Amino acid sequence: xxxxxxxxxxxxxxxxxxxxxxxxxxxxxxxxxxxxxxxxxxxxxxxxxxxxxxxxxxxxxxxxxxxxxxxxxxxxxxxxxxxxxxxxxxxxxxxxxxxxxxxxxxxxxxxxxxxxxxxxxxxxxxxxxxxxxxxxxxxxxxxxxxxxxxxxxxxxxxxxxxxxxxxxxxxxxxxxxxxxxxxxxxxxxxxxxxxxxxxxxxxxxxxxxxxxxxxxxxxxxxxxxxxxxxxxxxxxxxxxxxxxxxxxxxxxxxxxxxxxxxxxxxxxxxxxxxxxxxxxxxxxxxxxxxxxxxxxxxxxxxxxxxxxxxxxxxxxxxxxxxxxxxxxxxxxxxxxxxxxxxxxxxxxxxxxxxxxxxxxxxxxxxxxxxxxxxxxxxxxxxxxxxxxxxxxxxxxxxxxxxxxxxxxxxxxxxxx
Amino acid sequence: xxxxxxxxxxxxxxxxxxxxxxxxxxxxxxxxxxxxxxxxxxxxxxxxxxxxxxxxxxxxxxxxxxxxxxxxxxxxxxxxxxxxxxxxxxxxxxxxxxxxxxxxxxxxxxxxxxxxxxxxxxxxxxxxxxxxxxxxxxxxxxxxxxxxxxxxxxxxxxxxxxxxxxxxxxxxxxxxxxxxxxxxxxxxxxxxxxxxxxxxxxxxxxxxxxxxxxxxxxxxxxxxxxxxxxxxxxxxxxxxxxxxxxxxxxxxxxxxxxxxxxxx
Numbered sequence: 059x060x061x062x063x064x065x066x067x068x069x070x071x072x073x074x075x076x077x078x079x080x081x082x083x084x085x086x087x088x089x090x091x092x093x094x095x096x097x098x099x100x101x102x103x104x105x106x107x108x109x110x111x112x113x114x115x116x117x118x119x120x121x122x123x124x125x126x127x128x129x130x131x132x133x134x135x136x137x138x139x140x141x142x143x144x145x146x147x148x149x150x151x152x153x154x155x156x157x158x159x160x161x162x163x164x165x166x167x168x169x170x171x172x173x174x175x176x177x178x179x180x181x182x183x184x185x186x187x188x189x190x191x192x193x194x195x196x197x198x199x200x201x202x203x204x205x206x207x208x209x210x211x212x213x214x215x216x217x218x219x220x221x222x223x224x225x226x227x228x229x230x231x232x233x234x235x236x237x238x239x240x241x242x243x244x245x246x247x248x249x250x251x252x253x254x255x256x257x258x259x260x261x262x263x264x265x266x267x268x269x270x271x272x273x274x275x276x277x278x279x280x281x282x283x284x285x286x287x288x289x290x291x292x293x294x295x296x297x298x299x300x301x302x303x304x305x306x307x308x309x310x311x312x313x314x315x316x317x318x319x320x321x322x323x324x325x326x327x328x329x330x331x332x333x334x335x336x337x338x339x340x341x342x343x344x345x346x347x348x349x350x351x352x353x354x355x356x357x358x359x360x361x362x363x364x365x366x367x368x369x370x371x372x373x374x375x376x377x378x379x380x381x382x383x384x385x386x387x388x389x390x391x392x393x394x395x396x397x398x399x400x401x402x403x404x405x406x407x408x409x410x411x412x413x414x415x416x417x418x419x420x421x422x423x424x425x426x427x428x429x430x431x432x433x434x435x436x437x438x439x440x441x442x443x444x445x446x447x448x449x450x451x452x453x454x455x456x457x458x459x460x461x462x463x464x465x466x467x468x469x470x471x472x473x474x
Numbered sequence: 475x476x477x478x479x480x481x482x483x484x485x486x487x488x489x490x491x492x493x494x495x496x497x498x499x500x501x502x503x504x505x506x507x508x509x510x511x512x513x514x515x516x517x518x519x520x521x522x523x524x525x526x527x528x529x530x531x532x533x534x535x536x537x538x539x540x541x542x543x544x545x546x547x548x549x550x551x552x553x554x555x556x557x558x559x560x561x562x563x564x565x566x567x568x569x570x571x572x573x574x575x576x577x578x579x580x581x582x583x584x585x586x587x588x589x590x591x592x593x594x595x596x597x598x599x600x601x602x603x604x605x606x607x608x609x610x611x612x613x614x615x616x617x618x619x620x621x622x623x624x625x626x627x628x629x630x631x632x633x634x635x636x637x638x639x640x641x642x643x644x645x646x647x648x649x650x651x652x653x654x655x656x657x658x659x660x661x662x663x664x665x666x667x668x669x670x671x672x673x674x675x676x677x678x679x680x681x682x683x684x685x686x687x688x689x690x691x692x693x694x695x696x697x698x699x700x701x702x703x704x705x706x707x708x709x710x711x712x713x714x715x716x717x718x719x720x721x722x723x724x725x726x727x728x729x730x731x732x733x734x735x736x737x738x
Contacts, residue, residue: 144683151601152677158663165663167675169685184678188602199683226604228672231659238673239604242655246609249652250586257583257614260621264576269498271514272507274572276494287628289573298575298625305618309644312651323657325701326545326689327671 091435093204096442098381100131100466102139102198103450104208105379109194112211112398114186116218120154122147122182122196124208130175131448131466137202142330144169147182148195148207153215154184155226164333169201175464176335186215187224209382211398232322249312256308260301341461342369343414345451348421350469354437358427359447363465365411366419371455373414378407378426380449383434385426392454403428414453424451440471522564523584527592529560530585536682538589538611539597541656542674545689546701549611550645551709555716557582557613558641561620562720563727566630570728575625578637582617586610607673615648616641620717634718642713643706 107124114120128139145159145166159166159182172178180196193210200206218224226238269277278286348362359380367373376390385406386393395402406428411420431437439445448466455461497503530538533556537549565577589610597608623637624630656670667675674684690701 142685144685146680146683147678148680149678151679152603154678155676156678157676160663165665167662167665167667167671167684169683197680199681199685201683201685205681226676228660228669230669231661231666234658236669238606238669238676241606241669242652243606243609245652245655246606250590250609250612253612253614254583254586257579257586257618260579260618261576261583264574265515268504270508270511271572271574272510273498273504274574276498278571278573280491280495283570286573290625290628294625298622301618302622302626305615305622309615309648313647316651316654320654320658322659323654324659324666324668325657326542326687327665327667328684328687328689328691330685 091433093207094442095381095434095436095439096444096446097133097136100129100133100446100448101136101200102206103127103129103379103448103464104196104382105384105450106396107196107208107211107399108396109211109213109398113214113216115216116186116189116224117220118186118215119157120184120186120194120213122184122194123180124196125177125179126196126198126208127177127450127462127464128172128174129448129466130464131446132174133444135444137200138174139172139198139200139203139206140174141171142169142201143172144199144201145180145182146197146199146205147184148197148205148210149184149192150190153186153188153190153192155187156182156184158183161333162336164331166331168327168329168331170331170333172333173335177338178333179336189215189217191215207382209399209401211400213398245316252308252312256301256305263297263301339459339461341373341453341455341463342371342416343367343373343451343453343461343463345463345465347465347467350447350467351472352431352437352439352469354440354471354473356427357429357431357437358425359431359436359469360426361424361465363422363424363451364419365414365422367414367416369455370416371457372416373453373455374412375407375409375414375422375424375451375453376460377452378424378449379452380426380447381434381436383426383428383430383436385428390454392458392460393452401430401434403430406430439469445469445471518580519584522581523588526557526560526581526585527588530556536687539593539608540674540679540682541607541609541653542668542670543687543689544611544649544653544656544670545687546646547690547705548688550642550702550705551712553611553613554616554642554645554709554713557585557616558638558713558717559720561617562717563724565620565624565633566721566724567728569624569630570725575621578617578620578641579614580617582613586612586614603677604673607677609652611645611649611653613645613648616644619644630721631718634721635714638714638717639710640713641717642709642711645709646702646706 104124104126109120109122132138145161147156161178161180192213194213195210196208198206224239227235228238229235274289277289281288344366346364348364350361352359374390376387376393378385382401384402386404387407387409388405389412406426408425410423414420446467447469448464450462451465452460452462534552537543537552561578561581568574568577593608593610597603598605619640620637624633627633657668660667660669660672662672
């Protein structure tokens, strides 16, 4: 009976394991929905993200460009992006080689700092290394806060036409051209084998003997601790001396060999670099949030805005961007959607006043509404300990020039 | 080690110990002991290989995973610190119970073997990092020096001073034979980098940004340029102290058998 029960348990466990394995899918994204909604809205606004081209082969170059604005509503409790930040790229490990990255023209091998409320243009150039289908995200790693992830773009990497192994050649400042895929491995294998051989020889010297643990334990117990050293023979002592000398000689030999082979070396390099924010023309629209709410059971965010046009050209609100979701006003056609771009609600923005005339102050109701709101867990704000929001309002003037203004404030849920 | 003085033993225990000694001349008993020794080796192998892997990963993992973490200041300090605090209690136990000066060599050898296995399967095969970027360091030579210091001096204190000191001081020279290549200078976009820095930049790690590295930074300290020898001296001192402390911890652990006896 007991045997039968155990068999049942065994079969059930096996089946459960099999089901889990079959149901498990690949992890393809970088947790862009996982962070708190209010934190995604109030940290960094990414826009104009372009990944080109979307279909490449191993060895081809891919360029990721875009802009970002650091939010003036940055949460006080988070370590600030004004301290230390690093421009990174979200791909599954080294499936790509990063050849170059820059922010506002400054190379980004190292970390930097971004003052709040400024706009930055970034660019990352990569070379495809491993074939596959990847969700590529620009990422900012903020020290002591975490990662801020832009929306992803799917990228197909096919196998290379060449059957030659992938190489990554660079020329050192000493003039040698090296392949980083295999650089220095000969010495690594050789020296590791030498040390493994010496280590094994030492261990085998002790293990390959007639009396090991139990007999030695019995002898020591019989002799007592004061006389226990008698168990160490003269041969052991000599062997110890030989291994000691051999080890020191090998360390010294290896060190001198490397010094001779690589006479010029430098320490690891680190230290922050400075990036100057770019000056962008500020538009003539002044936007003040009167109130904001989101429908808990629905898929929308509503804002009541007081909008003043200080310029001499009529202005049209084209887009609201928050937490990487773009809500586009279908009545303003200038907004561009990039190939492969995700998280765009093409008709997601309703604006109560289509044109804001020069010199006028009007009340505008702005409703951002789409399934994306729910899909990207924005309704989860009800569970956030800090119900405030921020986003960018984009607008165009008559010349087709685009401007933006960041808006933000408290936000309330509506339940019906 | 808790050794009951012969005078405090009962008559039965004295007889039993004499019989134990006689058993060493009995081929059948010796055969049985060898089998038990085999089991002990197997158990120790499993325990030590898992123990050192988990312990070293948690305390010095990144310094050993990536060559752009192996700097002149922190790695030669953190790695021996981490290893000696694991080795100390085992070295005491092996010496006090069976007079085998092998703990440090066994542990560093197992660490090397399991690190190669992990780097090859996890880092190279599974996540596609080139081995030239993630090869492990070796500490086997330091383990042998520590064990041999104990064997030659037959004193735990002297081994802590000589062996512990050498263990701390020689991390950098021991690994330099195959690590020097990664410190050759290169240039990228007008910035000076070592080959290791360049690889750290090119082979993308999404959650390991550049600032996360705990490595040497420029300071205004006197002798700021002589980092390697200064770190070696400081690491040697730390090695002596840490090893000494954890040998003492080992001696305390070895006394726990008193409680076992009481329970029995």
